[in-house]
Amino acid sequence: MGDLSGYKGDALRFLKDAGAAIGDVVEVRTSWGVVTGTLVPRYLHGDAAHVVLKLRSGYNVGLDLEGLKGVKVVAKGEKPSFAPPAPPKSTGGLPRVLILGTGGTIASRIDYRTGAVHPAVSSAELHSLVPELSELARLQPEIMFDVFSENISPRHWTKLAQRVAKAVREEFDGVVITHGTDTLGYTAAALSFALAGVPIPVILVGAQRSPDRPSSDAPLNLVAAVTVAGSADLSGVYVAMHLGESDDRVAFHKGTRVRKNHTSRRDAFVSVGVPLAAVWGREGLERTSGDLPPRGGGQFKPRPKFDERVALLKFYPSMTGNAIRAAKRQGIRALVIEGTGLGHVNREVVRELGRFVRAGGLACMTSQCIDGRVDLNVYDTGRDLLQAGVLPLEDMLSETALAKAMWVLGTGAGGSKAKELMSVDLAGETTTRTFPGKPW
Ligand code: ASP
Numbered sequence: 001m002g003d004l005s006g007y008k009g010d011a012l013r014f015l016k017d018a019g020a021a022i023g024d025v026v027e028v029r030t031s032w033g034v035v036t037g038t039l040v041p042r043y044l045h046g047d048a049a050h051v052v053l054k055l056r057s058g059y060n061v062g063l064d065l066e067g068l069k070g071v072k073v074v075a076k077g078e079k080p081s082f083a084p085p086a087p088p089k090s091t092g093g094l095p096r097v098l099i100l101g102t103g104g105t106i107a108s109r110i111d112y113r114t115g116a117v118h119p120a121v122s123s124a125e126l127h128s129l130v131p132e133l134s135e136l137a138r139l140q141p142e143i144m145f146d147v148f149s150e151n152i153s154p155r156h157w158t159k160l161a162q163r164v165a166k167a168v169r170e171e172f173d174g175v176v177i178t179h180g181t182d183t184l185g186y187t188a189a190a191l192s193f194a195l196a197g198v199p200i201p202v203i204l205v206g207a208q209r210s211p212d213r214p215s216s217d218a219p220l221n222l223v224a225a226v227t228v229a230g231s232a233d234l235s236g237v238y239v240a241m242h243l244g245e246s247d248d249r250v251a252f253h254k255g256t257r258v259r260k261n262h263t264s265r266r267d268a269f270v271s272v273g274v275p276l277a278a279v280w281g282r283e284g285l286e287r288t289s290g291d292l293p294p295r296g297g298g299q300f301k302p303r304p305k306f307d308e309r310v311a312l313l314k315f316y317p318s319m320t321g322n323a324i325r326a327a328k329r330q331g332i333r334a335l336v337i338e339g340t341g342l343g344h345v346n347r348e349v350v351r352e353l354g355r356f357v358r359a360g361g362l363a364c365m366t367s368q369c370i371d372g373r374v375d376l377n378v379y380d381t382g383r384d385l386l387q388a389g390v391l392p393l394e395d396m397l398s399e400t401a402l403a404k405a406m407w408v409l410g411t412g413a414g415g416s417k418a419k420e421l422m423s424v425d426l427a428g429e430t431t432t433r434t435f436p437g438k439p440w
Helices: 009-017 123-129 154-169 184-194 218-231 322-329 347-358 380-387 398-410 415-423
Strands: 025-030 033-039 050-054 060-064 068-075 096-101 108-110 117-119 138-143 174-178 201-205 236-242 249-254 258-260 269-271 278-281 284-287 310-314 334-339 362-367
Touching: 009 050, 009 068, 025 050, 033 060, 096 154, 096 218, 123 218, 154 174, 154 184, 154 398, 174 218, 184 201, 184 236, 184 258, 184 398, 201 218, 218 236, 218 249, 218 278, 249 269, 310 322, 310 398, 322 347, 334 347, 334 398, 347 362, 347 380, 362 398, 362 415, 398 415
Parallel strands: 096 138, 096 174, 174 201, 201 236, 310 334, 334 362
Antiparallel strands: 025 033, 025 068, 033 050, 050 060, 108 117, 236 249, 249 278, 258 269, 278 284
């Protein structure tokens, strides 16, 4: 049977009975006339009540199954295929950059005939998307996963960390990881712990708009990421995303201090509580933070394991102890509580956290304020939380705290050792002084 991706229920049966497949030119008889067009795939969450055709004008039309009388295949379409031009022969002397694909908007490419979305998989495809990349580095693209980043889990972090560690042994000059933007900050934090001391740049990069759109941020973000990964004299884990509205500068954020702060803007990412690490533009790389480690460095011992038995809970007015009890029942070993203001929760939650800690759990506090730092010494509630054994995490971001707690438990640490590791700065996740200004 031909491909009918995304169709289900009645719509699937209707098309199947006619022997139609995606890409075929079909004639659909409706109660109001005949419509001719190319059968287009449906999105994963599309309903079962419509058939979608691309008309000769280029517009898509959705036809309600209710009014449809029949469908006839006029011409069999070829299976959608894409033959990118070969990238130029490598000119030697260029740095070697490993590109690890994980999925998300940045990796997608649309087949205009059918509307299907494909990941860009080969160096040829990358070259055809952004020809400039081939002049910047010898690229080795590898698809590790093809998922939207809401589906990334600690298991994916482990695989990424292991692959980067191997890339270091293989003497790559740098690694670029293409990733969906939604959980880019979590992965960047997780890799910052797993790869602490990595001697090359590891750049995570995403895009808010897919590469087929004229306003896409993918090409510029990729060019900046590959340039820095291949040639900049720095090491560590960073996120590269558009800076401001302009189309010529890309911000580099430290992996443990970065957050997606806007749903759709291309400059959605911000460095919280610290200056940007660096800013890339056509004229070069400007370091905006004084403490970026150079390439090379000392010992590198990757620790790629994570323990998923950690939960991040946001406190809200009227929250009860149920959420904490439920977490305990599910075997959760560490909790990151995102409290209000300086790090507060109501009395019932304080009591329940005390029980959780007495039973051997690790409870840590971050703030919903995002900027600023937790201080449990100001109000009675804070002091009660300290008494209950809750650990204040200074100015650590909640997402970073979650990744760190998973990593700490993944090292095998427990009890007071885990608490100690959570309180010391391992990868720039906490600062000693609150940064006074805006990051840029
Ligand atoms: N939901 C998508 C993801 O995070 C959005 C994107 O690709 O940026 O994978």
